[in-house]
Amino acid sequence: MTDTLACRGPDAEGIWLSGHAAFGHRRLAVIDVEGGKQPMTAESRAATQPFVLTFSGEIYNFRELRNELISHGHTFRTKSDTEVALRSYLQWGVSFAERLNGMYAMGLWDPRSQELILVRDRMGIKPLYYFPTHHGVIFGSEPKAILRHPAVPSQVSADGLREVLDMVKTPEHAVYSGMYEIRPGYLLRVNRSGLTKHRYWALEARPHVDELNTTVETVRDLLADTVQRQMVSDVPLATLLSGGIDSSAVTALAVDTVEPGTLRSFSVDFSKTLDAFEPDAVRGAADAPFARELAQHVHSNHTEIMLDSRELLDPAVRSAVLAATDLPPAYWGDMWPSLYLLFREVRKHCTVALSGEAADELFGGYRWFHNPRAVGADTFPWLTSGSSRYFGGLRLLDASLLEKLDIPGYRAARYREALAEVPTLPGESGIERRMREITYLNLTRFVQTLLDRKDRMSMAVGLEVRVPFCDHRLVEYVFNVPWSMKSFDRREKSLLRAAVGDLLPSSILTRAKTPYPTTQDPDYELGLRKEMQGILADQDAPVRPLLDTEKVRTALARPKEAVSRSYSRGSLELAVWLNRWLTEYDVSLTI
Structure with missing residues (x-):
C-alpha cells in the first residue's frame, strides 16, 4: 500500500506497526529535510505507548504554534511542522485542527484510547480516503493505496459511474464502492x-460591516500575509505564472519576500500555439506574452515550458496520468497530461510551487457568475448552456446506459443537496442570496475538482503545489462580502483587481479571464481517433458495452478538416480514458 504512493x-519511506494500527508513509521532504521523518512518534506522560502521526501537506503557522507549545512546556527534537502538528494534538486533543492554518491530510494514533483520528484540511486541498471494514478502517491519500489492500474490491456502482461522468463532485463520494473521501473541514x-x-x-x-476601501485593504493584507506564510520552505520554491491576474498577484507578492531576482516562475503553452494562436469563444489571447510581461515587471527568473501536443498522447504519459488519478479524466481530457508534463518539468528545478488556483471561485471570475441565464438556472451554473463546453462528453455512450444512469436526475438530486447546505443571512436580497449560493457551489463542488x-498531477512527480487563495481566513472573509461589492465596477473579480492593482501592469490588470491552455493542434484529435479505432477493433475492449458503436464510427468517419477544438472532442476523450481505466484498474461495474 505504501509503495503505491512512492x-x-x-524522498523517504517509513512504516510503524502496533497491535491495533499500522501506518505507512512516503515523504516529500520540504520542511526540516533531515529531522521530519515519518511516521513520527511522540512520548507523553499520559500514555505508556507513543502517539503516532502520518501527515501529508504543510502547516503554515507552525512557528507560532511551536512557540505557544513551548510556553506550555513542550520540548521539540526537530524543526518540522510535523512535530508541531503531533504535539498540538497532545496539547489540545481533537480541537487541535481548529488551530491549524495549512493544507493537510493526517492519520493520528492515540494510544490512550486506542483510537485513530483522520483529519482533512478545511478546503480539501490534500486528499484523504477511507474504507470501513468489519474490524476497523483502511485509509490512504489516494484510492490506489486502499485498492491495493486485499480486502478492497475494484468495484464501481451506478452512482460511482454517475460521479465519473458528470461534473458534480459529491462530497464524501469516492466512486469506488464502499470507499469514501473525508469531507473538507472534517475529522x-x-x-x-x-x-x-x-x-x-x-x-x-x-454580516459584512466593512465599507469598500476597508474591504479592499483587508483582502490585500490577508493575501499578502498568506503568500508570505506559504513561501516558507527548506527546498527550492517557484510560482506557476499564466499571466492572468490570479497567478500574477501571487507572483508579485512572492517576489517581495525573497532576494531580488531570485524567485523562479514558470509558464506553459503549446509550441504550435505561439506561432498560430487562434482566438476562440473561451480564449482570447495566448498566455505567453502576458506571463513574460509580468516576469519582467517583477524581475522573476522566468522559464517558458513549451509542450508538443504529441507528448499528450504518449502511452507512458497517459498511463502515468491514470495511475495518479485512479479515475478517468472525464472532462478537460488534454489538460491532465499537459499539467503532468508541466509539473514534471518544474520538478527538475523546484520542489514547491505557488499557484493562483481558487481565485475565480472565491472572487467570481468565471463567466457563469456574470451570465444571467447561468445564475438563474436551477442547476450547477457550470453545467448550463454556454458554460458547459468542457463538461459534456456523453454523446458516444449507449442510449440504454444513459437512460439507466439518468444523469439529469442524479445531477438534480445532488444540486438540491448542495443548495440545502448553503448558509444565508436573514433578509438577504434575492440576487445577494443567489450569488452567495453560486459562490458556495463553486467553493464546495467545482473547486474541489x-x-x-x-x-494528483503535481504529486505524481513529487512537486508540492500550494494555493494561497484557499487560506481559510481569506475564504471566510471574501465569502461574506456582498456581491454588489465583489462586482462594484461591473467586471469579474472587481475586489481582487482593486486589492492588487498597484502590483500589476495595466495590460494584466484589465485582462479578461482566460482558462488554462488547451491544445489547438488537430493532430491531437487525430491521435485520439487512432486510439478509438483500436478500441473498436478489439472485441474484448471493456468500454465497448458502454458505447454506441455506430455513433463512434460516424465520429471517426469525419474528414480530417472537420477536426475541431478541444471543447467538442470531449466524447472521444471520455471514451478512450474510460477504456484505459476499466482495463488498467480491472474495474467491475455493477450497474
Whole structure:
C-alpha cells in the first residue's frame, strides 16, 4: 500500500506497526529535510505507548504554534511542522485542527484510547480516503493505496459511474464502492465504538460591516500575509505564472519576500500555439506574452515550458496520468497530461510551487457568475448552456446506459443537496442570496475538482503545489462580502483587481479571464481517433458495452478538416480514458 504512493513521497519511506494500527508513509521532504521523518512518534506522560502521526501537506503557522507549545512546556527534537502538528494534538486533543492554518491530510494514533483520528484540511486541498471494514478502517491519500489492500474490491456502482461522468463532485463520494473521501473541514474518529464524523470548520454566513476601501485593504493584507506564510520552505520554491491576474498577484507578492531576482516562475503553452494562436469563444489571447510581461515587471527568473501536443498522447504519459488519478479524466481530457508534463518539468528545478488556483471561485471570475441565464438556472451554473463546453462528453455512450444512469436526475438530486447546505443571512436580497449560493457551489463542488486535479498531477512527480487563495481566513472573509461589492465596477473579480492593482501592469490588470491552455493542434484529435479505432477493433475492449458503436464510427468517419477544438472532442476523450481505466484498474461495474 505504501509503495503505491512512492511518487507522492520520493524522498523517504517509513512504516510503524502496533497491535491495533499500522501506518505507512512516503515523504516529500520540504520542511526540516533531515529531522521530519515519518511516521513520527511522540512520548507523553499520559500514555505508556507513543502517539503516532502520518501527515501529508504543510502547516503554515507552525512557528507560532511551536512557540505557544513551548510556553506550555513542550520540548521539540526537530524543526518540522510535523512535530508541531503531533504535539498540538497532545496539547489540545481533537480541537487541535481548529488551530491549524495549512493544507493537510493526517492519520493520528492515540494510544490512550486506542483510537485513530483522520483529519482533512478545511478546503480539501490534500486528499484523504477511507474504507470501513468489519474490524476497523483502511485509509490512504489516494484510492490506489486502499485498492491495493486485499480486502478492497475494484468495484464501481451506478452512482460511482454517475460521479465519473458528470461534473458534480459529491462530497464524501469516492466512486469506488464502499470507499469514501473525508469531507473538507472534517475529522473521523475510529475506535471500539465504531466510526464517528466531526465537522470542525464550515463556511458561515456573517454580516459584512466593512465599507469598500476597508474591504479592499483587508483582502490585500490577508493575501499578502498568506503568500508570505506559504513561501516558507527548506527546498527550492517557484510560482506557476499564466499571466492572468490570479497567478500574477501571487507572483508579485512572492517576489517581495525573497532576494531580488531570485524567485523562479514558470509558464506553459503549446509550441504550435505561439506561432498560430487562434482566438476562440473561451480564449482570447495566448498566455505567453502576458506571463513574460509580468516576469519582467517583477524581475522573476522566468522559464517558458513549451509542450508538443504529441507528448499528450504518449502511452507512458497517459498511463502515468491514470495511475495518479485512479479515475478517468472525464472532462478537460488534454489538460491532465499537459499539467503532468508541466509539473514534471518544474520538478527538475523546484520542489514547491505557488499557484493562483481558487481565485475565480472565491472572487467570481468565471463567466457563469456574470451570465444571467447561468445564475438563474436551477442547476450547477457550470453545467448550463454556454458554460458547459468542457463538461459534456456523453454523446458516444449507449442510449440504454444513459437512460439507466439518468444523469439529469442524479445531477438534480445532488444540486438540491448542495443548495440545502448553503448558509444565508436573514433578509438577504434575492440576487445577494443567489450569488452567495453560486459562490458556495463553486467553493464546495467545482473547486474541489480543480484542487484534486492539481494535487494528483503535481504529486505524481513529487512537486508540492500550494494555493494561497484557499487560506481559510481569506475564504471566510471574501465569502461574506456582498456581491454588489465583489462586482462594484461591473467586471469579474472587481475586489481582487482593486486589492492588487498597484502590483500589476495595466495590460494584466484589465485582462479578461482566460482558462488554462488547451491544445489547438488537430493532430491531437487525430491521435485520439487512432486510439478509438483500436478500441473498436478489439472485441474484448471493456468500454465497448458502454458505447454506441455506430455513433463512434460516424465520429471517426469525419474528414480530417472537420477536426475541431478541444471543447467538442470531449466524447472521444471520455471514451478512450474510460477504456484505459476499466482495463488498467480491472474495474467491475455493477450497474
